[in-house]
Ligand code: G3H
């Protein structure tokens with residue numbers, strides 16, 4: 001069933017597990033993510049970036065994922081990821097997205113509060129959840145590029161006022177992860193995460209999950225991380241599955257399902273692995 005981000009994250013911190021937020025770009029990876037979660041009896045968050053929405057269409061994304069969610073017995077959240085276009089956010093909320101991320105992290109602290117609060121007030125009317133970001137996660141996420149020099153860790157002292165004034169349901173923190181593949185092993189700032197966990201009850205979100213070592217994931221979850229985003233790894237999984245299927249089939253094979261169908265199982269396997277690490281199996 002389709003649920004909000006608030007609902008899906010409700011038991012996470014106390015239960016010491018995190019729910020995976022997985023980016024998708026089409027039918028096959030979206031269905032694969034759901035299948036992986038069903039196999040593990042885990043809640044799951046399907047995330048469409050602005051780029052994915054532009055590619056598939058807003059109504060198409062909403063209709064497809066609603067149909068998928070209604071066909072399974074696990075909680076599924078449909079989330080708009082890293083949105084900087086406020087008109088698009090409002091359209092997504094009206095379309096039935098159950099969660100949106102307002103990404104005003106490039107703006108000043110005061111503007112970030114004002115913009116995030118404006119989106120929360122709008123989303124409330126529709127029963128939609130809101131995630132916002134404080135600090136700047138580095139790297140490249142679709143069209144959002146944050147150079148190393150301007151990436152900024154979340155200041156724990158900024159958190160309480162940000163959470164209470166905006167009324168957000170989840171807070172993305174910058175503690176050393178980076179979007180896209182890592183150039184070198186990420187160095188996570190665990191003392192900083194500890195301070196943030198102690199200073200707020202708001203569910204926390206870790207971005208840039210692709211390439212984070214398993215032990216770092218586990219430590220984050222143990223400390224109280226509630227949502228962990230994985231995008232790039234699934235993109236690579238999608239592409240590799242198609243390449244392998246093309247290579248394995250004779251040129252006379254022209255059924256497209258032979259080429260893109262394997263993406264479903266490939267993505268499901270990746271998701272199942274992450275669910276085991278995040279501890280969300282059997283939490284549906
Ligand atoms: O919002 C999406 C995630 O933060 C994805 O990050 O592509 O590095 O896994 P990633």
Ligand code: ZN
Pocket residue numbers: 082137141179207208229
């Ligand atoms: Zn992200």
